[in-house]
Amino acid sequence: MTREVICHGIEEPKLGTINVSRYIGADAIAREWHSVWRTQWLLAGLVSDVPTAGDFFVFEIATEQILVTRSPQGDIRAFYNVCQHRGNRLVNESRGHAQDFRCLYHAWTYDLDGALKGVPGLANFPSDPRQSRFLKPVALDVWNGLIFVHLGDDPKSLSDFLGPLAAHLSGYRFDRMTLVEDQTVDIACNWKTVVDNFSELYHVDFLHPQHQRMVDCQNDLVRLFAGGHTGVEVPGATVNPKFPIPSEPTDIQSMQLKQVGLNPDDFVGRVMDIRVAIQSRKRDAGQSLGFDYSGLEDHQLSDVWQYNLFPNAILSFTPEHLWILRPRPHPTDPNRCWFDKISLLMFPEAGADVQHIGGMTRHAAVPLPETRPNHDVFDASAVKSGKKSMTDTIDQDISLLEEVQAGMNSEGFKEMVLGHDEMRMQHFHNHWALLMGA
Numbered sequence: 001m002t003r004e005v006i007c008h009g010i011e012e013p014k015l016g017t018i019n020v021s022r023y024i025g026a027d028a029i030a031r032e033w034h035s036v037w038r039t040q041w042l043l044a045g046l047v048s049d050v051p052t053a054g055d056f057f058v059f060e061i062a063t064e065q066i067l068v069t070r071s072p073q074g075d076i077r078a079f080y081n082v083c084q085h086r087g088n089r090l091v092n093e094s095r096g097h098a099q100d101f102r103c104l105y106h107a108w109t110y111d112l113d114g115a116l117k118g119v120p121g122l123a124n125f126p127s128d129p130r131q132s133r134f135l136k137p138v139a140l141d142v143w144n145g146l147i148f149v150h151l152g153d154d155p156k157s158l159s160d161f162l163g164p165l166a167a168h169l170s171g172y173r174f175d176r177m178t179l180v181e182d183q184t185v186d187i188a189c190n191w192k193t194v195v196d197n198f199s200e201l202y203h204v205d206f207l208h209p210q211h212q213r214m215v216d217c218q219n220d221l222v223r224l225f226a227g228g229h230t231g232v233e234v235p236g237a238t239v240n241p242k243f244p245i246p247s248e249p250t251d252i253q254s255m256q257l258k259q260v261g262l263n264p265d266d267f268v269g270r271v272m273d274i275r276v277a278i279q280s281r282k283r284d285a286g287q288s289l290g291f292d293y294s295g296l297e298d299h300q301l302s303d304v305w306q307y308n309l310f311p312n313a314i315l316s317f318t319p320e321h322l323w324i325l326r327p328r329p330h331p332t333d334p335n336r337c338w339f340d341k342i343s344l345l346m347f348p349e350a351g352a353d354v355q356h357i358g359g360m361t362r363h364a365a366v367p368l369p370e371t372r373p374n375h376d377v378f379d380a381s382a383v384k385s386g387k388k389s390m391t392d393t394i395d396q397d398i399s400l401l402e403e404v405q406a407g408m409n410s411e412g413f414k415e416m417v418l419g420h421d422e423m424r425m426q427h428f429h430n431h432w433a434l435l436m437g438a
């Protein structure tokens with residue numbers, strides 16, 4: 001049961017029902033494009049993917065492709081990935097480095113800042129297209145190493161969009177973390193079905209039994225913000241007191257203790273002391289461990305936070321790791337989406353006596369990558385068959401998401417009913433409905 005819900009500048013939402021039409025109706029797609037995707041700042045990618053002039057990546061969202069690149073002046077810019085001659089897609093790779101962008105069709109060539117500089121047969125045109133045909137720019141801003149774009153007209157600032165949430169998370173240094181894994185699963189469910197899954201802990205005791213060995217989902221703190229953003233803060237390095245307290249540290253607690261140089265044997269019979277011991281150890285030894293914890297309060301040193309930025313950026317993190325979970329809508333099929341999991345780790349300063357504090361089992365022994373990890377794209381069936389994994393926890397979620405979507409398409413189900421532990425989901429849907437005029 002959620003310990004507390006804190007509302008930042010908004011009324012606590014009234015719990016209600018949610019009709020399934022918003023997940024399965026094809027008519028919602030076009031309306032969502034105009035009312036949701038074009039009115040919000042969208043998390044497009046990582047600053048670390050465009051470190052030098054000419055680096056670029058393409059962010060795909062529904063029918064659009066956004067080309068994000070670093071200009072020779074050093075700033076990061078975004079453009080629709082469309083040649084202004086006859087509309088061909090300009091860039092075909094999802095990521096790379098370029099001196100300029102040259103269209104494959106008639107070889108119009110654009111500078112990194114979007115200016116058209118080369119037109120074969122220039123004299124054939126009634127007027128010089130170089131004076132008027134620039135790549136169409138997209139609003140872009142950066143927060144904490146994350147690149148956001150806005151596809152609408154006259155957007156409010158990213159800082160206004162994030163509101164008090166940005167200051168609340170300011171102690172976390174996502175901008176200093178390194179990408180260690182980049183995965184996308186093609187999954188037969190609506191993008192909101194994924195957001196819903198990551199908006200409540202109600203299911204955790206049942207679908208993720210391993211979590212009782214690492215977090216306390218009985219004492220989570222929920223925060224709701226204007227604009228549909230939500231957060232949950234979960235005590236970590238502990239066990240769930242709903243279940244019998246073990247006499248010895250769990251396997252995951254033992255790993256976490258060893259990572260910071262503490263001996264699990266010292267905590268036999270004292271399992272509930274581990275969380276605070278890890279906090280103090282990080283506070284006292286952070287420098288020698290190679291980490292700067294100065295911007296964080298003690299509870300942040302042990303706990304797992306998850307913040308959902310409306311509409312589709314789900315950030316799950318500790319001081320030493322970040323998962324960006326991002327469902328992107330399919331352009332035509334409401335029963336399908338692409339679900340990205342972008343995993344980053346904080347590596348210690350050089351000379352530290354630990355490799356890193358992964359905090360999460362999957363990346364406990366990952367070395368600093370020498371090159372950027374490849375983008376691995378696969379189907380949900382590969383996860384279900386065990387060929388691919390996005391961590392035990394997310395694999396467990398994926399095992400059900402398509403089943404939930406299938407159930408929503410049944411004549412036997414018309415609306416969901418939400419409880420107090422699903423307050424974040426209610427808040428997300430209230431904001432979605434406000435934008436959609438639903």
Ligand code: FES
Nearest residue numbers: 083085086103106
């Ligand atoms: S469509 Fe790009 S040069 Fe013609």
Ligand SMILES: [Fe+2]
Nearest residue numbers: 197207208397
């Ligand atoms: Fe889950």
